[in-house]
Amino acid sequence: MSRKSLVTRVLVFLCLVIMTTGTAFAAEDWDEIIAKAKEEGVVVTWGTSSRLARVAPVMEEYGVKIQHAKMSDMEITERLVREKQAGISSVDFIMAEDILGVAGQLLPSKYVESFIPEMYVDKIDEAYRDPFVFLVQPRTILYNTEVYDECPITNLWELTTPEWRGKVIIRDPEITSTNISFFAEIVARADEMAAAYKEYFGEEIKLTTENAGWEFLKRLAQNNVVTVSSDDDVAEAVGSRGQADPPVGFATVGKVRLNIEQNLVLGVAENIVPINGYHYPAYGLLVTDSPNPNAAKLLVRVLLTDEGMQAWTQDWGNFSTNPENSFNPENPLGGLDVWSQLTWPLTLEATAKYSRDVLDFWILNRR
């Protein structure tokens, strides 16, 4: 062929290449995703909270139904692993709290993946991007405001004293991986725990275990802590009216809404040494090879909008990781910026290192 026609062909070829790669790097086509989601018609979700089902009205504007099942965090991991090993996929999106399960099993095996719609990527704090966290919730000490004017606990070590024997209620660590992660943080931050001990008891701690963190867990476990299966149970035990000697409990801040729903009298602790509690992430992850992937992507996008998060943010103790979303102004003590100072974040390092031993240690010392 002539030289001119060869050049033309090469140029045309290059143009085609650039165009195709150009489209590969082009923006996500949300019109297409929404259209496909509507075709799929339903998104199947598993979560630790039943609130995900409340996002339904927003999703229905796009013509997508939510089919939601609530289960405990470890069950979500276990069931997803079972399904994937069995070669079936029935779920599209999981709202998970099992830090170790997600980072240690689900992500490495590529059973789930993080997806953030590009228009939101820059708004989300880096700490919440991988794996993608869409919701942050604090867990803290709650007390009964009918009997106590202010929180009767000022230092975590008080929970291990004879005065509070049998009067501390927490969600069963055996089924609540975030409580286990908190215990792991306590062990990791043993120095802070030792300092807190000194502040309360006025003397150095005498160790019968490796460090002050383990010591705290041991004494707490041996102090007849009552374990229940949900934060609702904690709230009811602490906040029911007409109690002469109510316990204190460790539950999500959001349970204070039960003051209205069930006529309880719950109050939130304000200043506890060394820390009020912890805040934990709710991951929003897409399941790979799922039946309704586009509906799932749409759900993620909806969860990043103010409207979508209303299911949580209209109540207390729930904060979106998209700082542009609102939170209930009546939130005790303030928003995420306040709570992230008052409570410890749960880190993967501590969880990965200590959680298995912490759980065993807890179970052993409860006998």
Add this chain to the structure above:
Amino acid sequence: MQQAARQPTRKLFFVRMWNITKKGFSNPPFILSVFLLIALLYLVIGPLFTMIQSAFTLHPRDALFVAGEAGEFTTHYFVRTFFSRMRTVLFFEPFLNTLLVIFPMSALALLIGGVLAWLVVRTDLPGRRMIAKLAIIPYTLPSWTLALAWITLFKNRRIGGAAGILEWMGFKLPDWLSFGPIPIIVVMALHYYPFSFLLIGGALRDIDTRLEESALVLGADTKVIMRRIVFSLVTPAVLSSWILTLARGLGSFGAPNILGRPVNFQVLSTRLYSNMQTGSPGEGYLLAIVMIIMAVSFLYLNQKVIGTRKGYVTITGKAATKSIIRLGKYKTLISFCVYLFLFCVVVVPLLVLGIETIVMTPGNYSLSNFTTHFWIGKSNPSILSGQPGVLRDPQMWEGLWNTLKLGFLASLSCAVAGLLIGYTVVRLRGKWLANILDQLSFLPYLVPSIAFGATYLSLFAKPRLFLPSLYGTFTLLVVVTTVKNLPFATRAGISGMMQLGHEIEEAGIVAGASWSTRMRRLIFPLQRSGLLSGILLPMVSAMRELSLIIILITPGTHLLTTLTFQFTDYGYYNISNALLLINIVLVLLSTALVQKLTKNDLSEGLGG
């Protein structure tokens, strides 16, 4: 010369083998039996095998902490469960707790059942027939009915949450009464006593009266007759019912879960379940193995005691005069006690469950707090996170429909399997193949339900050979229910076939009918009525089944029983009780249907 003599012998051997095989394959029962053998080996022995294998394979979650690759052979779980510092928590405590519960429980059940049986069969207590019918009801209801009723009545504030009815009324309830071993023992005894009642009652009724008559002729008075003849003849039944109750109690899950977990009182079945649900299947499977060994030991003991393999009750009527004890002046008192007891055990729990379903704010049982919301209320976000009333909840209807579907499909497959196995076993009677089939089909009876469910999880977790994984499917539930009820279906099939003589089939052969035509037009129709009880039993049992399937269900395959369990776990007792009541209606209706269709009342003949 010698070589020439040896070779024909060897050739002859092969020719003979070939002939036998050819003959075998032209014999339909033989082909059928081979097929059934393979199927049963896979469905009955297979799960045990895969479970043992899984107990020694490293789970991915543990690969993070334990040396080794996920999927490799490991003794980690074995060591951890039985020898590590966690051994008390993981094994010894649940094991000892299980013993602590089942021995007193079965003794109590024996006492209640035995006394009732004696009163009904051997005295002139008024209304005996009615009492016999009512006395059986607690066993037909789901096993945790009484546990839920107990909690509603006796719950105290210790574990948080609202108070139970009695505490609201002002009674101070000690912890040991609300939760833990004592309520579990009481509640389980009240559920299982009908077993002893039927077995001992049947034995009492079937005693050969000639023995008693001879004693009378020889001058013995009633008391001596009772003591030396009746009681000694009834002893095998007593021992047997004790052992069988032990075996049943061992696998029981519902009651210990509701009454034990809140105070961390674990038995083997609840520990097994929580291991499976929190990513520790290795430890879970080991507990299942322990439970199976225990159950097999109990049932082996039972065999020794009564000398037969049959572990279920067949009541045959036999009219005879017996020496009846006259209650005399104690009659009214005893009647009153019996009726009071039945009232407390049958009516009160249902009432109590019902009350909880109409209470708005938990713990407040005043009339002003009554509501129909949990039955017919619309979803309200501020009440129970938007959980709608039970009759409006699509999940409930789905669960109900699934329950009916499971019952129907399991019955159908049990019927077919029972018939085929029965046919094969009887036609090939005496051959080793028939014996193996007989034993294999009985094996599922020995395995506690919750352990059986666990084994099926391991069997169908992954695709194997050409068989797909059934995890998460409804089919899996049907398969496991069918196999678990196979013992009953095959007993019915075998006894039905034994009553059918060869002549009918031979007539068919003479008339030129092929094997399939004979099955279709002779055997099946003739077996229909005989198989009915074997068929319908799976249907009723599917409606009260929890422990068998609790490990296998997924959000898409809920049944009424598992939904009840789920809401109990959430602490939404108003919803769970409502679901249970609906379930009970279903069970009672189907039991009545079964009794009408088979014209076979379990308590028949016991009331005189």
